[in-house]
Amino acid sequence: MALELFDSKSQELRVFKPLTAGHVEMYVCGPTVQSAPHLGHLRSALVYDVLKRWLEASDYTVTMVRNVTDIDDKVLVNAGVRDWREFAKEVEATFDDAYQKLNILEPTHKPHATEHIEDMVTLVQKLITLGHAYQAEDGSANVFFDTASWANYGELTNQKLENMEGETDASHGRKSPNDFALFKAHKPEEPETAAWKTPWGLARPGWHIECSAMAKHFLGESFDIHGGGLDLRFPHHENELAQSSAAGDRFANFWLHNALVTINGNKMSKSLGNGVSVEDLTKAGSWGAIRYWLLSAQYRSNLDYSESSIRDAQTALDRIVGFLNRTTNTGQVQIDMQHLPAEFKEAMDADLNVPGALAALHERVRAGNTAFDSKDEAKLSECVEQVKAMVHVLGLTFAYQEPLISEELTRQVEDLIQQRHDAKLAKDFARADQIRLELEELGVTLKDMKDVTMWSFNG
RNA sequence: GGUGGAGUGGCUGAGCGGCCCAAAGCAACAGCCUGCAAAGCUGUCAACCCACGGGUUCAAAUCCCGUCUCCACCUCCA
Structure with a gap:
């Protein structure tokens, strides 16, 4: 069975076939580093991380670009009196930290918008030459995309220009309220460091042109997959597509959009201020549990967060981890497609049905536990692999x-466990229970197995 | 007004014409284990049936029509 992905431009499932055999190029919209990440950002990054992993498991090599929008209105506003560049770096670090803790792999390229101003200028000049962009009619350094000049405008989101509401604030030299900024003229109240010399005067880039330019820089005029959050479909991706195709590029072959994280049925977002922070999450469970939970719905379905979400995910994940811990001595794993059950592969190939894949995983865990208890070594070994x-x-x-516990604490705990064991052998149960209480106070969960006592911290 | 999407057990969440008398997880209950527990493991758990009302079909949660409810986008947001 071949991988099928839902292309949100054609609005249908399509068999995935890369433009170059054996190799996949993808561009994913990364964060605007204006404030710390919340669950929604993490989900988006994770969706494409799993896609990349699945493509690689399917024997493709993958070039993945995930940009960082480090210049934007909000970045400047939120930086306040501080140097916005320093502020942006700091916010970016909080994203990187969360990505790393979630085990999201580093993309092949991680370009910053501010490093590609030249690429943007080149692209905009081309658009002007071709008659699809213009410098503001008021003579400022504002440059706009001329939506009326591009008949396909709206093709990504199936909208017609006359139905669009367009910009409501002052025109800034626009011909039409639907025209969007490619470059924004420098404003006196903004820092000079946030302005670049362009053929049209001092200006900074608009959000949409950044992605078009960076995608072209790293992936060329066409590539396989463009991904991002559903809320970026319009205007961001619509505008990217318009710019790039108006400049003569084929751009993305597949458009993927991940659904959003909701809370009480409503979108979690920076603007609504209902984001659940990383601190809140790590109180409820480990990073593994957070990753597991974020994967628990198919990527095109909303994922609703509630207080028990991470806790429940932790329990489910512990089942899997517990199975491996009690049957395996090593954490070493070789990825081997031979060992992936057919149900798992089918689920992943069906537009990344991770919940279906998790079902296959749990089924194998149960079969493995049964084999373990009945001493069926052959069956057990198969399940473990x-x-x-x-x-x-x-x-x-x-x-x-991840061994999160210090050696010192480990020694202390194991010493106590041995003392308890001795007490039990001497049938001094009062002493044994007392030690059990001490261990509980240390935050240790005991697991008395047949011959040995296993334990975990806060588990 | 325009464009998409969704309503499945106590909760999360797959399935999208026959393998569904609906996966998996959580919760609940029972058994095993234990000195007793906890943890762990195993098992059980959807019967006027997949929002509601019609229809198509030999066959529908899955397709069509209608109704209700909800969400997202059309302004920055993953």
């Missing part, structure tokens, strides 16, 4: 590889 491979593809490996 399968589970390891699936866990690896989903990027959950780190959840059982």
Whole structure:
């Protein structure tokens, strides 16, 4: 079975076939570094991380670009009196930190908008030459895309120009309220560091042109997949598509849009201020649990957050981790498609049906536990290999590889466990129970197995 | 007004014409294990049936029509 992906431009499932055999190029819209990440940003990054992992597991090589929008109205506003560049770096670091803790792989390229102003100028000049862009009629350095000149405008979101509401504020030299900024003229109240010399005067780039220019810089005039959050479909991606195709590029072959994280049924967003922060999440469960939860709905379905979400995910993940811990001595995993069950592959190939893949994973865990208890070594070994491979593809490996506990504490805990064991042998149950209480106070969860006592911290 | 999407068990969430008398997880309950527990494991758990009303079909959660409710986008947002 071949991988099928839902292309939101043609609004249908299409069999995925890369433009170049064996190689996939993808561009994903990364964050505007205006404030710390919330669950929605993490979900988006994670969706494309899993896609990349699945493509690689399917024997493709993948070039992935995920940009950083480090110059934007909001960045300047939120920086306040501080140097906006320093502020942007700081926010970006909080994203990188969260990505890393979630085990999101580094993209091949991580370009910053401010590093590609030249590319943007070149692209805009071309658009002007071709008659699809113009400098503001008021003579300022504002440059706009001429939507009326591009008959396909609206093709991505199936909208007609006359139905669009357009910009409501002052025109700034626009011909039409639907025209969007390619470059924004420098404003006196903004720092000079946030302005670049362009053929039209001092200006900074608009948001949309950044992605078109960076995609072209790294991937050329056409590439396989463009991904991003559903809320970026319009205007951001519509405008990207208009710019790039008006400049003569074929641009993306597939458009993927991940659905949003909701809370009480409503979108989680910066502007609504209902974002759940990283601090809140890590109180409820580990990073592994957060990753597991974010994967628990198919990427085109909304994912609704509630208080118990992460906690429930932790329990589910612990089942998988517990199975591997009690049956395996090593955290080493080789990715081997041979070991992936057919149900898992079918689910992943069906537009990345990760919940279906997780179902296959849990089924193997149960079969493995049964084999373990009945001492069916052959069956057990098969299940372990399968589970390891699936866990690896989903990027959950780190959840059982991470030794978070210091050596000192480990020694202390193991010493107490030994004392308790001795007390139990001497049938001094009062002493054994007392030690059990001490361990609980340390935040240790005991697991008395047949011959040994296993334990985990806050588990 | 325009454009998309969604309504499935206590909760999360797959399935999108027959394999569905609806996956998986959580919760709940029971058993095993244990000195007793916890943890772990195993099992059980959707019967006027997949928002409601019609229709198509040999066959519908899945297709069509209508109704209701909800969400997203059309302004910055993953």
